[in-house]
Amino acid sequence: MASPQFLSSPAQTGSRPRLVVIGNGMAPGRALERLFEAAPDAYEVTIFNAEPRVNYDRIMLSPLLSGEKSFDEIVIHGDGWYVKHGVTLYKGAKIAAIDRAARTVTSDGGIVAGYDKLIIATGSVPIVIPVPGHDLPGVLTYRDLDDVQGMILAAQSRGRAVVIGGGLLGLEAAAGLNSRGMDVSVVHLMPTLMERQLDPAAGGLLKGALEARGIRVFTGANTKAIVGEARVSGVELAGGRVLPADLVVMAVGIRPNAALAQAAGLTVQRGIVVDDSMRTSDPGIFALGECAECAGQVYGLVAPLYEMANVVAAHLIGPTPARFQPSAVATKLKVTGINLFSAGDFSVGPGRQDAVLTDPASGVYRRVVLEDNRVAGCVFYGDTANSSWFFDLIRSRADISAIRETLIFGPSYGALDDAPAAVAASALRAA
Ligand SMILES: Cc1cc2nc3c(=O)[nH]c(=O)nc-3n(C[C@H](O)[C@H](O)[C@H](O)COP(=O)(O)OP(=O)(O)OC[C@H]3O[C@@H](n4cnc5c(N)ncnc54)[C@H](O)[C@@H]3O)c2cc1C
Numbered sequence: 074m075a076s077p078q079f080l081s082s083p084a085q086t087g088s089r090p091r092l093v094v095i096g097n098g099m100a101p102g103r104a105l106e107r108l109f110e111a112a113p114d115a116y117e118v119t120i121f122n123a124e125p126r127v128n129y130d131r132i133m134l135s136p137l138l139s140g141e142k143s144f145d146e147i148v149i150h151g152d153g154w155y156v157k158h159g160v161t162l163y164k165g166a167k168i169a170a171i172d173r174a175a176r177t178v179t180s181d182g183g184i185v186a187g188y189d190k191l192i193i194a195t196g197s198v199p200i201v202i203p204v205p206g207h208d209l210p211g212v213l214t215y216r217d218l219d220d221v222q223g224m225i226l227a228a229q230s231r232g233r234a235v236v237i238g239g240g241l242l243g244l245e246a247a248a249g250l251n252s253r254g255m256d257v258s259v260v261h262l263m264p265t266l267m268e269r270q271l272d273p274a275a276g277g278l279l280k281g282a283l284e285a286r287g288i289r290v291f292t293g294a295n296t297k298a299i300v301g302e303a304r305v306s307g308v309e310l311a312g313g314r315v316l317p318a319d320l321v322v323m324a325v326g327i328r329p330n331a332a333l334a335q336a337a338g339l340t341v342q343r344g345i346v347v348d349d350s351m352r353t354s355d356p357g358i359f360a361l362g363e364c365a366e367c368a369g370q371v372y373g374l375v376a377p378l379y380e381m382a383n384v385v386a387a388h389l390i391g392p393t394p395a396r397f398q399p400s401a402v403a404t405k406l407k408v409t410g411i412n413l414f415s416a417g418d419f420s421v422g423p424g425r426q427d428a429v430l431t432d433p434a435s436g437v438y439r440r441v442v443l444e445d446n447r448v449a450g451c452v453f454y455g456d457t458a459n460s461s462w463f464f465d466l467i468r469s470r471a472d473i474s475a476i477r478e479t480l481i482f483g484p485s486y487g488a489l490d491d492a493p494a495a496v497a498a499s500a501l502r503a504a
Contacts, residue, residue, distance in 0.1 A: 089117045092389065093178055093186050095168045095333070096194035097122035099131060100362030100378040102149055104192065107386030109158050115390065118160045119186050121178065124217055125165030127151060131217070132375060135407045138221050138249030171337035173355055190357060190389065193334055193345060197327035197363040197373065202237070206299030212321045215246050224322065228253035232319030235259075235308045237296050239266040241406060243324035244283065248408040250320070251288050258289040258316050260296055260308060262325075270404045270415040274431070275438050275454040282411050282436070291316075329364045329371050344371040349396040351385045359385050367397055374402045401450075401467045403460070414460040417450030417467040418442070425449065428481040441481055446474040459483035 094101045097120050105118065133147035155162045166180040171191070179185050199214035201207050213223050224246065227234070231254040236247045239261030251257045259266075265276030266283075280290050295311040299321055307315045329344030340346040340354040344366030351359045351367070362378045363371065372378060377399045387395035403416035419442045430439040437455035441448055441463065448466040462484045466473060473480055 089115065090189035091187060092116035092118045092190045092192070093188035094118065094120045094192045094194060095171075095178060096120075096192075096196055096362070096364075097124070097128050097162065098194060098196050098362060099128065099149065099375055100196075100382050101192055101194040102128040103379050103382035104194075104361060104385045104389075105158070105160070107383055108389050111386070112390045113158070116190070118158070119188075120155075120160060120162045121166045121168050121180055121184075121186070122162065122164055123167035124219075126218065127155070127162070127164070129218070132407070134215070134218070134221050135245035135249055137218075138224055138246065139252045139409070140249075141409065144218065168333060171333065171358075173337055173358070176357070188357075191359070192385065193339075193353070193358060193360045193364060194362045195330040195333060195364045198330045199323065200326045200328055201323055202296060202325055204296055204298050206301060206305065207323070209299055209301045209305045209321075210303070211301065211305035211319065212299055212323065215242050215322055215324045216327075220322075224250060224320065225253065227320040228255050230319060231255060233258075233317050234320040234322065235316050235318040236322045236324060237308065238322075238324035238326070239263070239290065239292065240269065240324065240326070241267060241404060243322070244279075245407055246322045246324055247283070247288050248286070248411075250322070251286055255320070257287075258291065258318075259283070260291045260294045260310065260316070262293070262295055264293050266290065266292065267406070267413075270452075271413070271454070272419060272440060272452050275413070275415075275440070275452050278436055278438055278454045279406075279411065279413060327363065327373060329366065331364055334360065334364070342366055342369075347397075349384075349398070350388055351381055351397060352388075359388070361385050367399075370399065372399070372402075374404065376400075376402055401464070403464050405457070412457040413454050414457040415450070415452045416460070416464045417448070419450030419452050428477075430481045439481055443473070443477070443480075446472050446477070448473060448480075459485075 128150045130147040130149055133142055136142040168178045169181040170179045177185050177187050199216045213220050228250055234250045234255045234257045236243045236259045239259050247257045247259045265273045266279050283290055297311045298309040300307045300309050305321050307317045309315045331341045331345045334345040335341040345353055345360035345364050347353055347360050347365045347367050353360050361381050381397050384395045384397045387393040401417040406413040426443045428441045440452045442450040447470050451463045453460055
């Protein structure tokens with residue numbers, strides 16, 4: 074059990090309502106920023122964070138792993154921010170129980186704090202495939218600073234790493250370990266990489282680019298066991314092949330961290346169920362971020378979590394019609410030298426058409442999915458210029474019929490000589 078520390082004085086019972094926040098990730102950090110901008114003195118705020126540190130940009134863990142950023146550069150709110158706003162932050166203090174009748178939370182170190190309003194923002198937990206050997210030393214997940222520090226330490230040996238999972242996080246971990254001199258293999262269950270964000274054509278280009286860096290990629294590969302005695306020594310695939318490994322990183326997905334809320338009797342399905350004002354089944358308790366489930370959806374990218382944060386802040390400030398209305402999300406792979414962008418819904422379906430541009434010589438692939446003369450989604454590999462323009466078209470649901478013929482070339486396309494030189498195929502084809 075981590076011994077709790079506190080930064081500023083413990084919360085005193087004063088005249089202001091007490092706001093307690095469980096979790097100190099990006100989502101509640103944004104909600105508190107909005108609250109302090111509009112109503113700096115409205116609440117006496119106390120935060121409990123299981124991680125022994127301030128709020129940092131989790132998205133930037135990959136540049137930290139690859140050595141492109143330092144931890145100081147990815148801190149969102151340094152210690153001074155909490156002091157400035159009179160926030161009591163307990164670091165390394167995990168909340169073990171919520172007593173809804175008494176309106177208190179209790180940390181695993183025995184700190185008890187009363188609340189008038191409570192925000193649960195416990196994020197997600199990484200999924201660990203329960204194969205034999207999953208708990209051997211040398212097997213890590215990829216979620217927080219401790220995981221990155223473990224990987225950086227392991228990479229000092231310049232040994233062999235196997236990353237299980239060929240999604241966004243797994244590939245960023247693989248590229249980071251590769252850039253730190255490890256011999257890296259990626260094992261992915263599905264036939265193509267990042268299949269949730271990319272179509273097979275773009276996934277194939279991505280695989281080629283990773284292999285060109287010396288990263289081995291095994292698609293359609295099922296992990297049967299993690300092998301080793303005192304620590305990990307390899308990953309055994311279904312079929313019997315063993316990939317030697319000094320480090321294994323499991324990056325196979327996340328699930329909302331909702332156990333605390335469930336134990337407190339709140340309604341939980343995949344995540345903590347909230348209405349569109351982010352209230353849980355107890356109206357005095359909000360849930361926010363990856364732990365929350367709204368209209369049957371849970372979220373794993375930060376943009377919709379920030380929209381949730383704005384809604385929670387508005388409701389904390391006073392009566393408001395603010396409601397959470399998720400918009401389309403976009404993904405980029407944060408691997409230097411690999412340009413990849415996808416946004417919206419690019420699944421194949423009746424009534425949908427693809428505008429596709431490929432340039433195999435330069436490794437460019439652009440696919441825009443149209444439905445009812447609107448852009449439903451897009452996937453760009455190699456050339457991600459104008460991606461924000463396309464993303465705006467998706468979010469605004471603008472009618473593109475007037476520019477349909479030239480849409481694929483982007484906003485500045487006015488004449489053929491603006492088009493990329495070696496276009497091998499450009500076609501509008503029925504899905
Ligand atoms: C390596 C990596 C790369 C990513 N890249 C991208 C990207 O490119 N784009 C993007 O949009 N998103 C990305 N994400 C996802 C994004 O970081 C998350 O969606 C976002 O950080 C989630 O914020 P959150 O506040 O909901 O939860 P978290 O940031 O997970 O914070 C939850 C916090 O609550 C604490 N906690 C949990 N239980 C308790 C408890 N009982 N008591 C007290 N504290 C508790 C945890 O320790 C944790 O600090 C990435 C994530 C990772 C890990």
